[in-house]
Amino acid sequence: MKQNLKNEYLSIPNLMGYFRILLIPLYLYLYICAKSYRLAIFIMLLSFLTDFLDGKIARRFDMVTEFGKILDPVADKLTQGALALGFALRYPAVVILLLVFLIKELCMAVLGIYMMKRGYRMDGAQKHGKLCTAVLDFTMLLLLVFPDTSYFTVNLLSALAIFVMLFSLVKYLRMYWTAYRNLNNYNSEKNNTKAKKLWKMLLAVILLTLLYASAVILPYTRQPTVSEETVQSFQASDFYSESDGVERAKVISDNGEALAERVRLISQAKEEIILSTFDFDADSSGKILLSALLDAADRGVRVNILIDGLAYTTGIQGNPWFLALTETDNVNLRVYNPINLLKPWTLMGRLHDKYLIADSTAYILGGRNSYDYFLGDQEGYKNYDWDVLVSTKNSPGSGSIVQLQTYFHSIWELPDCRTAGKQRLFKNHPAVQECRQELRNLYQQTQSGHKDWFAPLDILTATVPARSIRLVSNPIHVRAKEPVVFYTITELMKNADESVIFHTPYIICNDWMTERLKEVCTHVPRVQMMTNSIANNGNPFGAMDYRENKARLLDTGLQIMEYDGGISYHGKCFAIDSRISAIGSFNWDMRSAYLDTELMLIIDSEELNRQLRKEMHKYEKDALKVKDADSYELADGQSPQLMASQKKFSIDMIRRWAYWARFLM
Structure with a gap:
């Protein structure tokens, strides 16, 4: 009797199962408390190895027991639960995964025990159950081995695992219901997969994919024309004034200064x-x-934050650093056109605006996104871009800041925007609380390490007077848009007396846009553009389109310079004669013209124009002067950057297979 009990409960495979269960609290301590991720990985890999070996040993040495059949899956589920618990305390999105996992396993346990009492025995794990386990294990393994996985990837993996778990649970519930209705004649009645059925399913998937892609793309193929109202409302004189206004401005061309001025505005807001x-x-x-x-x-x-739905989905949703802010009193986050796969006809409409307003006294507007590529002087990859700082300190609540505030509130109140970030489930999440404390510590460190960032700005010496500042914007709905910004800036350019110089990261024009550019070149003696060279362009689609249409652009009369400095140039600005300057978010492409919300700030100021032209020249002096579609006028020491073979291959593939989609890029 003792020998039988020993064989049943104390066999080597069962001892290994006990060992796996004992490893769980050690793993949780290392992962959660000690944050010793490498040791935690080692402990879990040891558990996985033990799990792999106990089954092999049981079958090889005839040590399979009824108790072992129960112990092994229990150890599996406890291990999965421990992994999910650890990850849930680090990644807010995994909290939902953990809850679904617990609900599923609880349902399975209760139903399994009940059906066993009724005499029903399930014939092993079902295929969907094995798939569920595989997906969950794969998710857990990735998060375990790669602890720095992005929050977007965590969200995707969690969503996939949750979907598969719910699918498996539904299948098990149906199976148990069938067994309950006919216990004596239970038959899983799983039809063998037939080629005809698979073929029909494949055709259905292809058809649905094509229909879905059409729903995404077709609403944006019709590019609206400029309305008569827009044409009639444009007056070039509206952008000029003969006396100084209440606002002062300065150009911000340096990434380090761009971060410093943002922190300064935020720190002094009341x-x-x-x-x-x-x-x-x-x-x-x-x-x-x-x-x-x-x-x-x-x-x-x-604190009111407005962000595009694509950025929210890919980097902010479920991110404890952002939750640490949005779960705080006085903070509101609204998402423009959140990604909704059930509304594919809205997926292309994006918010491309970039600005920061402090009280009613100052704002920064330009083309910079809010991360390292555009802000700060830290090491690593950079994009060159522009901002303009506008101050109304001596006359708060007047001037262009009123236009910008009105514009902001018009988007903020759109039905296409949704409030996000207020998720009570995550308010007291350990990772969120930890991030909040780290942010507070970081702010103190920034104050002590960069005291100059927090000193009041001497407006009179740091900025120059502006006669007029006007905001130009696209429509704000998510559908295909009237090209208001493009029409306005080209119409303004046509009124130049001597010169128009504009910078853009890439240029993708349809026939109407090309004709407009030709009109500008016809009216103005000198029209010059600087854009990235094909090799220097950070946007493969933009590089491809420029390569294909370079000759066509030159035929308009445009003088082209190519920035070829090894770092992708992202600036969006222009200067008209010696008075008008403009900085903003508008790229000279069809996406900016027809799909995105866009802002350009048009400033009448000779001093600011000189300031902007001086900064623009720093890039232009090293740029390549285009002679024709295939050659350059090279200065001494100049030689075009060689394009990497991998980039050339990607551009060729885009040209071959996706040139038709240029209006979306």
């Missing part, structure tokens, strides 16, 4: 901060911005 951005990341500069916004909220300042 009532309200408005931040609108296309993209926001919790990297070095992003965390500094988050810490400044958190400190402002702690001081009682209202």
Whole structure:
């Protein structure tokens, strides 16, 4: 009798099962408390190895027991639960996965025990159950081995695992219901997969995919024309004034200064901060911005953040660094056109605006997103871009800041925007609380390490007077848009007396846009553009289109310079004669013209124009002067950057297979 009990409960495979269960609290301590991820990985890999070996040993040495058949899956589920618990305390999105896992396993346990008492025995795990286990194990393994996985990837993996678990649970519930109705004649009646059925399913999938893609793309193929109202309302004289206005401005061309001025505005705000951005990341500069916004909220300042739905889905949703801010009092986050796969006809409409408003006294507007590529002087890859700082300190609540505030509120109140970030489930999440404390510590470090960022700006010496500042914007709905910004800036350019110089990262024009550019070149003696060379362009689609249409652009009369400095140039600005300057988010492509919300700030100021032209020239002096579609006028020491073979291959593939989609890029 003792020998039988020993064989049943104390066999080597069962001892290995006990060992796996004992490893669970050690793993949780190392992962959650000690944050010793490498040791935690080692412990879990040891558990996986033990799981692999106990089955082999049981079958090889005839040690399979009824108790072992129960112990092994129990150890599996406890291990999965421990992994999910650890990850849930680090990644907010996994909290939902953990809850679904617990509900599923609880349902399975209760139903299994009940059906066993009724005499029903399930014939092993079902295929969908094995798939569920495989997906869950794969998700857990990835999060375990790669602890720095992005929050977007965590969200995707969690969503996939949750879907598969729910699918498996539904299948098991149906199976148990069938067995309950006919216990004596239970038959899983799983039809063998037939080729005809598979073929029909494949055709259905292909058809649905094509229909879905059509629903995404077709609504944007019709590019609206300029309305008579827009044509009649344009007056070039509206952008000029003969006396100084109430506002002063300065150009911000340096990434380090761009971060410093944002922190300065936020730190000195007393009532309200408005931040609108296309993209926001919790990297070095992003965390500094988050810490400044958190400190402002702690001081009682209202913080309103508006962000594009694509950026929210890919980098912010479920990210504890952002939850640390949005779960704080006085902070509100609204998402423009959140990604909704059930509304594919809205997926292409994006918010591309970038600006920061402090109270009613100052704002920064330009083309910079809120992360390291555009802000700060840290090491690593950079994009060159532009901002303009506008101050109305001596006359708050007047001038162009009123236009910008009105524009912001018109988007904020759109039905296409949704409030996000207020998720009570995550308010007291350990990772969120930890990130909040780290942000507060970071703000103190920034204050002590960069005291000059927090000193009041001497407006009179740091800025220059502006006669007129006007905001130009596209329509704000998510559908295909009237090209208001493109029409306005080209119409303004046509009124130039001597010269128009504009910078754009890439240029993708349809026939109408090309004709408009030709009209500008016909009216103005000198029209010059600087864009990235094909090799230097960070956008493969933009590089491809420029290569294909370079000769066509030259035929308009445009003088082209190519920035070829090894770092992708992202600036969006132009200068007209010696008075008008403009900085904003508008790229010279069809997406900016017809699909995105866009802003350009048009400023009448000779001093600011000189300031902008001086900064623009720093890039232009090293740019390649295009002679024709195939050659350059090279200065001494100049030689075009060689294009990597991998980039050339990608451009060729885009040209071959996706040139038709140029209006979306």
